[in-house]
Amino acid sequence: MPGSVPWRERLSAGTEAVQDEVIRWYRHTREGKAYVPDMIWGTLQTEAYAAVVLEQVVTFHGVPNDVAAGVTERMQRQRVLHDGGHHYHVVLGEQALYTNIGGPEVMREQIARLLRDVELVSSELDITDEGEVALHHKVFDLLSAGASYGEAARGLLRKALSFWAEASPPVTKRACGPVGWFGAAGNARTATDSA
Secondary structure, eight states, X not given: OOOSSOHHHHTTTOHHHHHHHHHHHHHTOSEEEEEESSSOOGGGOOHHHHHHHHHHHHHHHTOOOOHHHHHHHHHHHGGGGTSSSOEEEEEEOGGGGTSOSSOHHHHHHHHHHHHHHTTOOOOOOOOOOHHHHHHHHHHHHHHHXXXXXXXXXXXXXXXXXXXXXXXXXXXXXXXXXXXXXXXXXXXXXXXBOOX
C-alpha cells in the first residue's frame, strides 16, 4: 500500500477508494505483521465500529461523505481472513479494547466479534527500505513476546466485554490515547498482553 501519498490526497474521492486500495494490497500480501496500539485493526472491525471510524475520518479530513460505501468495502477486506492463503500477525494495544468508539453497544459488539474470531487476523507493515525492515521485525518480535496468547487473550477480551456491559452510553463518539497491550495473531494463534 503506497504510504508516500498524503492521506488527504488518498481520501480526496472519499473512503471507498482507500478501502479498494487496501483490498488490492491484501490480495498481493501473503504474510504480514501489524501493531495497532489504541483501536481495533480495520480488518477486524464490525460494521458499526467501522462506520464510526470512517465518519471520524470524513469529518476530520473534510472529504466526501461516502461512509456507507467505505464500510461496505472495509467489510470486503475481511475475506482475506477466511481464504486460507494469507497469514498475518496483529498485536493490538489493550487500550484498543477500551477506546470508546461509538459507545458501549458498538464496543460490546466489537469485543464479542473479537472473542468469536480472535484466531483470525490480517495486516502487514508498509516498509520499503531493507534496513528498516529488520528494525521493524525486531520491534514487532519484542511486542509479540510480551503478548499472551490463547485463553489469556480471551480473558482480556471477556474483561473488556464486562467493562462495556456495565458502561453508560457515551456523551460523544471520540477516541482516547493508547495505553497497555492486547494482541491477536492469525491462523490458529491469539495474542494478548496486559502491561
